[in-house]
Amino acid sequence: MSLSFKRWLAAGVAAAALVPGLAAAQSAPVAEWQLDTIIQPSPFRGVHGLAVAPDGEVLGGSVVGQQIIGVDPVSGKARVIVDRPAGQADDLVIAPDGRIVWTAFLSGEVRAISGDALQGKAAPVQVLATGLPGINSLDFDDGGRLYATRVFLGDALYEIDPTGATPAKQLLEGMGGLNGFEIRGRTLTGPLWFKGKLARVNLDDPKVETFAEGFKVPAAANLEADGKVVALDTVTGEVKRVDPTTGAATVITKLNPALDNLAIGEDGTIYVSNMAEGAIFQVDPKTGGTHTIIKGDLAVPGGLVAVPKAGGGSTLHLADLFAYRTIDGETGKVTDVARAYASNLENPMNANYDGGRILLTSWFAGGVQMFDPATGTELGHVNKLAAPMDALMADDGHLLVLTAGGTIHKAALDGSAAPADQKPVVEHLVMPTRMIWSGPDHRSVYVAETGAGRIVEVPVDGQALRVVVGDLKAPEGLARLPDGRLVTVETGTGQVLAFDPETAKGELISTGLKGRVGLEGTAGMPPAYIPTGIAVDDAGRIWVAGDRDGSLVRLSPR
Structure with a gap:
């Protein structure tokens, strides 16, 4: 289970001098956002013996x-x-x-x-x-x-x-x-x-x-x-x-x-x-x-994504390691979709939504599972992947897989091997944990590069990546606000930041998550360990999963 990160860390050091810092993330705007704990912390991140x-x-x-x-x-x-x-x-x-x-x-x-x-x-x-x-x-x-x-x-x-x-x-x-x-x-x-x-x-x-x-x-x-x-x-x-x-x-x-x-x-x-x-x-x-x-309402909350409801409102879909769960965006009600060991669910650590599917990834299990968000029916499962951290649906019908090894590559939905001459979309990312499409044309993805402390834009056609913002303290999770800005969690500081992906102009949304996010892995595990989940619902509210304390918080614009 051990993974070596020396190559990725070396790449991050070499790139550090080229990274633009977040512009003007000042503390004043924090007053414009209200933090509410929707699901209270609990002691155990899974309990066993x-x-x-x-x-x-x-x-x-x-x-x-x-x-x-x-x-x-x-x-x-x-x-x-x-x-x-x-x-x-x-x-x-x-x-x-x-x-x-x-x-x-x-x-x-x-x-x-x-x-x-x-x-x-x-x-x-x-x-x-x-x-x-x-x-x-x-x-x-x-x-x-x-x-x-x-x-x-x-x-x-x-x-x-x-x-x-x-x-x-x-x-x-x-x-x-x-x-x-x-x-x-x-x-x-x-x-x-x-x-x-x-x-x-x-x-x-x-x-x-x-x-x-x-x-x-x-x-x-x-x-x-x-x-x-x-x-x-x-x-x-x-x-x-x-x-x-x-x-x-x-x-x-x-x-x-x-x-x-x-x-x-x-x-x-x-x-x-x-x-x-x-x-x-x-x-x-x-x-x-x-x-x-x-008892806790959540076990080991990780990746999080908000899916709009047909009649308005949003449902949050959560990778909770020992369960796949949904949370009602209005009531906070938690519902189990599937549980590990009691079903085919394989210890989900991250969750994304694309192509009408919930995509659950697990670097531990080495797989991506796809579910119908409305019924909870499993739609497919691709395994034998090398430490996948996140996934999206490529336009050609393949999975686009982000790995702990610092690559983005395509994988066939039927699990068949990639052609020998197929090259990764990108290599040498430093402990990436999240990716989302940059726009509806699916020409590029934004990636939270946790190990390098930056957000990058990666074209899917293999062209050179662009550094969106850097000098961040272990950013995990990535989502988009209704005004087009991106939000992420600095797990090193417990801050939630919003920034314009074109100008890097930033806003400090919250300083209240220190001790709630950023659960560290033991030696030999991916440093990001359990990806910290952040999502934005249809009302523009920000949700953050506390992988460290088992909580779920909501940040609402006043």
Whole structure:
């Protein structure tokens, strides 16, 4: 998953002296715009692994948010225990010695920190294992030996040295995606994500033995005190109790799809995470009654585009990483169109609208998905692309794809390979994150070149690009106001800027987004990470998605 940006950064340094700065972006016009928070911030940028601390606090890990967050199960109050970038936890466990141990999925590491962190004390992070891309789930056995699995970027079971002195030892591979598991004694019990079954592994003689089936996609399995298995189905949202001897299952309760992991407290209470909702639920093991401990309206809001309604008004279409969502421009109502893992949706990070289609891109999944904005029906899917950041529909019926590698190139809608002699429209852009057409003739696109701190105009016929404005602090997102000016978000400052694309004359729209936008990626990820979304609706209002805090704000001209 690592990408090198040395070439693009070098190109940006060389170009810096040629860039015209934004003209006259003064603070006075800010008073002419009103900022309203339409969707409130929430703590989790996706929540995955869970653990229950000795005092009953529920710990949740966030891979994309790169944090471990503690939540009071009574009040729902949240606090950061391990902050970004170190806290990148897909799964976590309290070790026998009191340490918090977790899997850093993106970095391919198993990490640990002293239990002092639970008391709010500073402590160094220890790396126990490296070189394990996509390391996913982990647990200790009763004797203090540590085991972990890879599921999506590999399929293997490892023993991990809890001291970090020796490398990880592979025990099994090709199990079928052994995800969130628990160990009791020397028996590991967990789900096989890709096989729809539950399985156990005797760790003294590692072999996979299945004992239950009938799941769409089982995400996690934990053990109750009596040995019964509680398992999640991420597709159906069901929380099931399974007899480990017969495999017979009963449904305890049903939640929304995109369930990720669970933990069981000392009193038998079941805690379940939902990555698409940034939520942790409390489930009564006897009655199946549920209580929401914490929840967000959005998960990891990224690219955003406004689509006019036939009768007036606009609908916002949002790439929310674990979901494709719409937001009503008048009421703020959030509606799910599709959820990752519960459908074919592939972790959307950016959203555009062109040719009557919503275009969702994901550099992580390497694809572009197309949807009908009215019905939510998927219209097509182009994959095996090299880290796509954004897409438009070219006039010749191809996709125009913007990549993290700094190119714009055409891709066939049927996924067929490009001709050997086909050249990119442009190369050597520096971490571009957004493009929009410069006009209805589709002769060129405006591109937010985040790594170079500038907006450029790129002709689609391959002619030389034009620098529209520069000297910006990590601009992400790009949209057009009714008067023809462009707007972008300076993620480095939290400012929203408007500027004339011909003269670079600018207006400072807002200074109020610092801490809301510009979520940083961990080492080896594209620096822009989750593209910050900005859109303009039919009334000329500006909408900005808070990829850092999970909010959605609206800027309205007074």
